[in-house]
Amino acid sequence: MKKSVGIVVEYNPFHNGHKYHCIKAKEHGDVVVAVMSGDYVQRGEPAFIDRWTRAELALKNGVDIVVELPIFYSTQSAEIFARGAIGILNLMNIEKLVFGSETGDVKKLIERGDLEEQKEFKVELKKQLKEGHSYPTAYSNTLKILDKTDELDSNDILGVEYIKALKFWKSKIEPIAIKREKSGYYSEEIKDGIASATGIRKKIQSGEEIKDVVPDTTYEILKESLEKNSFAKLQDFYPFIRHRILLEKEKLERIQDIEQGYENRIYEAAFSCKEFESFFEKIKSKRYTQGRVQRILIHILLGIEKKQIEKVKEKIPYIRVLGFTKEGQNYLKKLKDEEVEVLTSLKNIQKYLEKDSLDLLEQNEVASKIYAMVNPYEDRKIPIIIK
Amino acid sequence: MKKSVGIVVEYNPFHNGHKYHCIKAKEHGDVVVAVMSGDYVQRGEPAFIDRWTRAELALKNGVDIVVELPIFYSTQSAEIFARGAIGILNLMNIEKLVFGSETGDVKKLIERGDLEEQKEFKVELKKQLKEGHSYPTAYSNTLKILDKTDELDSNDILGVEYIKALKFWKSKIEPIAIKREKSGYYSEEIKDGIASATGIRKKIQSGEEIKDVVPDTTYEILKESLEKNSFAKLQDFYPFIRHRILLEKEKLERIQDIEQGYENRIYEAAFSCKEFESFFEKIKSKRYTQGRVQRILIHILLGIEKKQIEKVKEKIPYIRVLGFTKEGQNYLKKLKDEEVEVLTSLKNIQKYLEKDSLDLLEQNEVASKIYAMVNPYEDRKIPIIIK
Structure with a gap:
């Protein structure tokens, strides 16, 4: 072979x-x-x-x-x-x-992977997230606290x-x-x-x-x-996303990546905003970064739910x-x-x-x-x- | 007053x-x-x-x-x-x-209303519908059988x-x-x-x-x-209707006016048809007339379910x-x-x-x-x- x-x-x-x-x-x-x-x-x-x-x-x-x-x-x-x-x-x-x-340093990446799997890392990361930080910020803060200060770039x-x-x-x-x-x-x-x-x-x-x-x-x-x-482009799909948010309000909390309470914010923004830009501004935050919000919108558009992801993982x-x-x-x-x-x-x-x-x-x-x-x-x- | x-x-x-x-x-x-x-x-x-x-x-x-x-x-x-x-x-x-x-004859319309509420009328109408006729045809056949042959026009x-x-x-x-x-x-x-x-x-x-x-x-x-x-125009809403049919397949049977089995026909037509015209042709039939199919599509678009209609009636x-x-x-x-x-x-x-x-x-x-x-x-x- x-x-x-x-x-x-x-x-x-x-x-x-x-x-x-x-x-x-x-x-x-x-x-x-x-x-x-x-x-x-x-x-x-x-x-x-x-x-x-x-x-x-x-x-x-x-x-x-x-x-x-x-x-x-x-x-x-x-x-x-x-x-x-x-x-x-x-x-x-x-x-x-x-x-x-x-x-270009696999050894370093393996070390970082090991570190992330350690209990103290997980505990600190969770704490940071609870404080309302986005994942990247929480991650970087955790590294600093554990004194492994070099942040990795996106590919790493x-x-x-x-x-x-x-x-x-x-x-x-x-x-x-x-x-x-x-x-x-x-x-x-x-x-x-x-x-x-x-x-x-x-x-x-x-x-x-x-x-x-x-x-x-x-x-x-x-x-x-x-x-x-x-x-x-994502904004081209906004009419579909909006229609779905308005009609499937009770389903939103089951959508992948949506945390409790956020479904109301999304619903209210969709109800009042005809334009994608103003809608997007309303639902972004420190915790819900651009990437995450975009992924949530795609999950709504395609009906991707938490329980499905648990299975395919x-x-x-x-x-x-x-x-x-x-x-x-x-x-x-x-x-x-x-x-x-x-x-x-x-x-x-x-x-x-x-x-x-x-x-x-x-x-x-x-x-x-x-x-x-x-x-x-x-x-x-x-x-x-x-x- | x-x-x-x-x-x-x-x-x-x-x-x-x-x-x-x-x-x-x-x-x-x-x-x-x-x-x-x-x-x-x-x-x-x-x-x-x-x-x-x-x-x-x-x-x-x-x-x-x-x-x-x-x-x-x-x-x-x-x-x-x-x-x-x-x-x-x-x-x-x-x-x-x-x-x-x-x-312009109220008396006649009252008589017709009374007739429709009689048991024999209801029985025959049901029979006609079971045979697969659309409502208007079943209605008109029932009238003929009960020997009240004059069909009414739309306003009457x-x-x-x-x-x-x-x-x-x-x-x-x-x-x-x-x-x-x-x-x-x-x-x-x-x-x-x-x-x-x-x-x-x-x-x-x-x-x-x-x-x-x-x-x-x-x-x-x-x-x-x-x-x-x-x-x-209805066809302008087809992308929304199609998106909803594709993602809410399991909800279709709860939609107002959809009878058992029809949800599959609608889903398959939506899956294969990009254009409204071909989609519509596929889901029309003797039983599902244009008016009824159009109403069903609006119910899908707006999420109107059978149980809701039972209440508001x-x-x-x-x-x-x-x-x-x-x-x-x-x-x-x-x-x-x-x-x-x-x-x-x-x-x-x-x-x-x-x-x-x-x-x-x-x-x-x-x-x-x-x-x-x-x-x-x-x-x-x-x-x-x-x-």
Whole structure:
């Protein structure tokens, strides 16, 4: 069997930094398996471009297999996002996990993961959260108090979560941190043709040229969307979110990430605010940061409830393949009789999946239908195959 | 106290035929009280124009008091629509009910009402419905079998329901049928400046001139909407309806007018159809006629459930005044200490209304917020007063 390496991606959209990541990953294995967020991403937003187009870009730029990270993991906090992504890669029999990192120091990330699992860390973090701090602030305060003062950057924070997830799934996958020399995740700066996805989305929205920071294949595929300006944004979904808040008031407290009492604030803001901006201002706070609020709104839009997340945190319900290369196809053929269904088609899936998993898959497909109401795309029944 | 006369209206939009109806009503009393459908009408559609604009048109054209018929009555079958409208007029202490009628023969309508309440009629009707006929067909077949072969036209059918509702509420209101000489409810024909509301809506949508068939006041108010072409249509709400069907599958069977099994048909059609037209075609049938399907869709859009309708059929939860003239104001002042709250403002209503009624009122207001997401309008806190 070919040596395989796994990566966790969003490709929102695919850019030169991602290409570099792919090249680095290939140095560690023959087959690159990417777990990619579907139509909704971890920042709590609809993906800028639909899942199939993003899968195609990945396959044309060095990835061999793209599997979808379903909404139950993709729009969650870093911990659950990592839990799902690593859980899937683990079931895909990956040998190495290659991820971008500001420090490039796996040992340090492992230490941090261990620290976080210590009782005194958990106690202090809980205390900080109770005081009303947002998670990032509470986390950073906890580190300071425990005298481990160096804060991690966004990729390293995710790296720690990957490592904790590897431990959770009792995985043998070896984590490899590759140092990100270029611009950080949220930076808008461009250095030597590398910009962050956030930076690129902003450029596109303000009509700036992006040819230099994305591979030619990305540019070709984006061109059509660029001309139509058909990119999905969270605010485009506000009418749906608002309708749902107004009609499903009693369901709000069951929605993932909503803490007791917050449902009233959301309801009142939705009742009075016609515009997304004023609504969003009303529900943001020290405790409910932008990212968290955005994730909550996506959970409302898609009907993602706390009890569902509790379940999927313990067990991967299914794996769906969005596309593969010839190399990837050979790898998939050898991946038989694993503990979870690896779906390359949705035909007759009721034969392979249990009721709970079927329901989750259906909810993920419904989420894509909802996505396509704002950013229309042709859904596919079978994977993309790149020869 | 002034002699008062009640009318049941939708004014979707107000036209010369409505004006004629008003003039006729005034022949029977000094104060005209209109119960008017709010933002959603009996055909199972959003009102073409918002409730406040339509109330204003009514007050400028002979009506003295406009009260809102809430969604729990306004988007229902003729029976429940009439039950609510007459229930409200009864509580408003009206002496006479003046309604348009093709026959103009109240005696005949009373006889028909009595017939419908006989056991043999009910048994046969039920049998016809069980055979899969739509309500109108089952009704007409039942009449034929019981040898009362003359079918009634739409206004007379509603007239029979008014009369049955008067009986239900043990009302002393005297029903008066005024013969509609001109074009019928659904006719698109224009005779001497009178066209039906349906005809007028079609004309507006195809860009035809409507000046001749509406009072000048209507025309003035419509002009702005005509220029912006801002009229609400059911298909504009399809994205919301579809989102709700996809996410609230398990709630569908509780929705008013949905019979067992139909929820699956609706879900499957919504899952596969991006466009309203194809969706609608898939869910129509002999049993589920256009009007009924439209009402069901509005119930889904607004979350109107069977158990709610069972309750409001027995008791009017509140009465909300949308506007009045000087004459109307005097009448309202004398209407104290009735069995139901007559609200002229929504301020401090929690003092006057019970929890159940408050919930219903809130749901009706949410329905208007949803309406305004497609057809934006400025909501009012206090009634329109025309001196």
